Amino acid sequence: MSGAERLIYLPLGGAGEVGMNAYVYGWGKPGKERLILVDLGVTFPDMETTPGVDLIFPDMSWLIERAVRLEAILITHGHEDHIGGIGHFWRDLRAPVYCRRFTGHLAQRKMEERGNDPEQVHVVEAFPETIEAGPFQISFLPVSHSIPESSALVIDTPVGRIVHTGDFKLDGAPVVGEPFDAELWHDIAADGIKALVCDSTNVHVENPGRSESTLTNNIRDLVLQSSGMFVATTFASNVARVKTLAEAGREAGRSVCLMGRAMLRMVQASVETGVLTDFPPVISHEEAEDIPRENLMLIVTGSQGERRAATAQLSRGKYLGLELAEGDTFLFSSKTIPGNERGVLRNVNAFSEMGVNVVDDSSSLYHVSGHANRPDLEAVHELMRPQMLIPMHGEHRMLRRHAEAGEAKGITSKVATNGTMLDLTGEYPVVCEHVETGRVYLDGAQKVGALDGVVRDRIRMALNGHVMLNVILDEEDEPLGEPWAETMGLVETGRSNAPLVELVEAEAAQFLARANDKLLTDDEKLESGLRRVVRQVSVEEIGKKPEVTVVISRLA
Structure with missing residues (x-):
C-alpha cells in the first residue's frame, strides 16, 4: 500500500x-x-x-x-x-x-x-x-x-x-x-x-463565549457617564467593535474621530466592500482640535502597546494636535495578548500620571x-x-x-x-x-x-557591547604604529579607572610586540589572538566579554 x-x-x-x-x-x-x-x-x-x-x-x-x-x-x-x-x-x-x-x-x-x-x-x-x-x-x-x-x-x-x-x-x-x-x-x-x-x-x-452585541449597553453607559474627552482603543480589524464604540459616542452627543492608519484603512475597506453600510459619521483630526473636550471621542489604534501607534503617542504627549488631560477617560476595549503586557502597562501608567481615568477589560464588560x-x-x-x-x-x-x-x-x-x-x-x-x-x-x-546567526549576533552585541580593533602591518609584516580601538555599548573606564580603549590598545600592542614572524603572517591566527586579548582586558576591567571585530590591514 x-x-x-x-x-x-x-x-x-x-x-x-x-x-x-x-x-x-x-x-x-x-x-x-x-x-x-x-x-x-x-x-x-x-x-x-x-x-x-x-x-x-x-x-x-x-x-x-x-x-x-x-x-x-x-x-x-x-x-x-x-x-x-x-x-x-x-x-x-x-x-x-x-x-x-x-x-x-x-x-x-x-x-x-x-x-x-x-x-x-x-x-x-x-x-x-x-x-x-x-x-x-x-x-x-x-x-x-x-x-x-x-x-x-x-x-x-x-x-x-x-x-x-x-x-x-x-x-x-x-x-x-x-x-x-x-x-x-x-x-x-x-x-x-x-x-x-x-x-x-x-x-x-x-x-461559554459571549456575543459581540452584549457589549453595546455597557460601552454606551460608560461613555455617557464620562466627563472630559473620551478615548477608546481596540483592534483596528474589529470593525464591529469600532462601530459599537462610534455609535456610543454619537449617542452621547460626541463628535467621533478615528485615529491611526490601520483604523482608517479597515473602516474604509469595510465600507468599500459592503460589509459596513451604516457607520456613524466621523470628523478629521483637524476638525477635532476645535471640538470642546467633553464633546469629543477618539477611537485610536495601539491596544497592544505598539510604540508607533496612536495610543502610545498620546501617552507620550500630543498626537496630531490632540492630547489627554486630567479628567479624561481612556478605555482599553481589548484583551492584552500575552507578551504585550509591558508595552500596554507603560501606556497605562503614563495616562495615570496625567490624571486620566483608565478603564481596562478586567471587568469583562467592554471586550469579548x-x-x-x-x-x-x-x-x-x-x-x-x-x-x-x-x-x-x-x-x-x-x-x-x-x-x-x-x-x-x-x-x-x-x-x-x-x-x-x-x-x-x-x-x-x-x-x-x-x-x-x-x-x-x-x-x-x-x-x-532564524538559524542564520544575524539576529543571534545582534542580540550578543546588545548584551555584551562591541570593540573594533584596527592593526596595520607594513611590507615586512611588522606592526606599523600602534593598534587603535573603538568601543560601542561599553562603559568608558573600568576597575583601574583608566580608559578602557587605552588599556585594550596597550595590551594589543604588547601582544604584537611578542608575536613571532609566523604569527604575524597568518591573519587567522593573529585575529584570534588579538580577539582573546581584547576580551581578557574587558573581562578584567568591566566584567563584560564583548563582541570583537579585528581589522588587519597590510601594506602591499
Missing part, C-alpha cells in the same frame, strides 16, 4: 504557537500529492528575542520546493497571522489566491505593496459556491470572528469531507458580519465529516473574544460529529487540551505541531512524516533564517 494515494495534513505554522498560520493539505501518491495551502500568516517580533526584525514568517521552504504541485492558496480571513505573508511569498509559490471579498480587498493591497499582480487574488462567494483546486472542491463557510467575512473551509477530498474552521466563535448577533448558522453547519455535516481541523485558542476558557471557548468547541464537536479531530491554531498546551476534550466525547484526536505530517486517509490520523520547519525573519528588505 506504500504507493497508494493518501490524504495528508501538514502544519508549517500555527500549530504549537499562536500566529504564523500556514496549513497544507494534499492528495495523491506519497511525494506526488497535489497540494493546497490554507492561510499564510506572520507574527511580530519583540526587542528581547528578535531586535530589529520587522516580521516573522513560517519557514515555507518545504512548500516552495514543491510549488509546482501547489494548486491554490486559500485565506480564511484578514488578520495578519493568516494573511500577512501572502505578498512576501507569492513569487515563490505562484498559485492563485482565493478568499472572500473583504479579505480579498486586503490581500490585493498586500500583493501590490510587494510588487505582485493583485489579479492573482480571486474573490469568491460564500457556501455553496465551490472552487476546484486539483483533487479538492472547496467552499467558504461564513463564521463569526473579530474581523468581517471570516470563513471556515469545507474541503471535499476523494476520501471524505474536511472542515477547517479557521478562527471562529459562536455568535448569533456579531454586530457586523454573518451570525453563526447552526442549521447550515448541521447540513454540511449531514453526510459525515472525515476530519474537523479546529481552532484551539480558547479551549482553556470554561465559560473572537475565539470559541471550550463549551462552544464541544458544541461544534457535537454538531459536526467528525470521524477525527485535529486541533490547530494554538500553543501546545491548547492543542493537547483540545485533543483531550475530543477524546472525552469519543472522537479520535491527534496533536500535530508544525512539521508533523498526518495521513488522514484511513479511520485514524497517523503520523507519516516529519519535515523541517522553523522561522524566517524579515530584516529590513531581506528574509533571513
Whole structure:
C-alpha cells in the first residue's frame, strides 16, 4: 500500500504557537500529492528575542520546493497571522489566491505593496459556491470572528469531507458580519465529516463565549457617564467593535474621530466592500482640535502597546494636535495578548500620571473574544460529529487540551505541531512524516533564517557591547604604529579607572610586540589572538566579554 494515494495534513505554522498560520493539505501518491495551502500568516517580533526584525514568517521552504504541485492558496480571513505573508511569498509559490471579498480587498493591497499582480487574488462567494483546486472542491463557510467575512473551509477530498474552521466563535448577533448558522453547519455535516481541523485558542476558557452585541449597553453607559474627552482603543480589524464604540459616542452627543492608519484603512475597506453600510459619521483630526473636550471621542489604534501607534503617542504627549488631560477617560476595549503586557502597562501608567481615568477589560464588560471557548468547541464537536479531530491554531498546551476534550466525547484526536505530517486517509490520523520547519525573519528588505546567526549576533552585541580593533602591518609584516580601538555599548573606564580603549590598545600592542614572524603572517591566527586579548582586558576591567571585530590591514 506504500504507493497508494493518501490524504495528508501538514502544519508549517500555527500549530504549537499562536500566529504564523500556514496549513497544507494534499492528495495523491506519497511525494506526488497535489497540494493546497490554507492561510499564510506572520507574527511580530519583540526587542528581547528578535531586535530589529520587522516580521516573522513560517519557514515555507518545504512548500516552495514543491510549488509546482501547489494548486491554490486559500485565506480564511484578514488578520495578519493568516494573511500577512501572502505578498512576501507569492513569487515563490505562484498559485492563485482565493478568499472572500473583504479579505480579498486586503490581500490585493498586500500583493501590490510587494510588487505582485493583485489579479492573482480571486474573490469568491460564500457556501455553496465551490472552487476546484486539483483533487479538492472547496467552499467558504461564513463564521463569526473579530474581523468581517471570516470563513471556515469545507474541503471535499476523494476520501471524505474536511472542515477547517479557521478562527471562529459562536455568535448569533456579531454586530457586523454573518451570525453563526447552526442549521447550515448541521447540513454540511449531514453526510459525515472525515476530519474537523479546529481552532484551539480558547479551549482553556470554561465559560461559554459571549456575543459581540452584549457589549453595546455597557460601552454606551460608560461613555455617557464620562466627563472630559473620551478615548477608546481596540483592534483596528474589529470593525464591529469600532462601530459599537462610534455609535456610543454619537449617542452621547460626541463628535467621533478615528485615529491611526490601520483604523482608517479597515473602516474604509469595510465600507468599500459592503460589509459596513451604516457607520456613524466621523470628523478629521483637524476638525477635532476645535471640538470642546467633553464633546469629543477618539477611537485610536495601539491596544497592544505598539510604540508607533496612536495610543502610545498620546501617552507620550500630543498626537496630531490632540492630547489627554486630567479628567479624561481612556478605555482599553481589548484583551492584552500575552507578551504585550509591558508595552500596554507603560501606556497605562503614563495616562495615570496625567490624571486620566483608565478603564481596562478586567471587568469583562467592554471586550469579548473572537475565539470559541471550550463549551462552544464541544458544541461544534457535537454538531459536526467528525470521524477525527485535529486541533490547530494554538500553543501546545491548547492543542493537547483540545485533543483531550475530543477524546472525552469519543472522537479520535491527534496533536500535530508544525512539521508533523498526518495521513488522514484511513479511520485514524497517523503520523507519516516529519519535515523541517522553523522561522524566517524579515530584516529590513531581506528574509533571513532564524538559524542564520544575524539576529543571534545582534542580540550578543546588545548584551555584551562591541570593540573594533584596527592593526596595520607594513611590507615586512611588522606592526606599523600602534593598534587603535573603538568601543560601542561599553562603559568608558573600568576597575583601574583608566580608559578602557587605552588599556585594550596597550595590551594589543604588547601582544604584537611578542608575536613571532609566523604569527604575524597568518591573519587567522593573529585575529584570534588579538580577539582573546581584547576580551581578557574587558573581562578584567568591566566584567563584560564583548563582541570583537579585528581589522588587519597590510601594506602591499
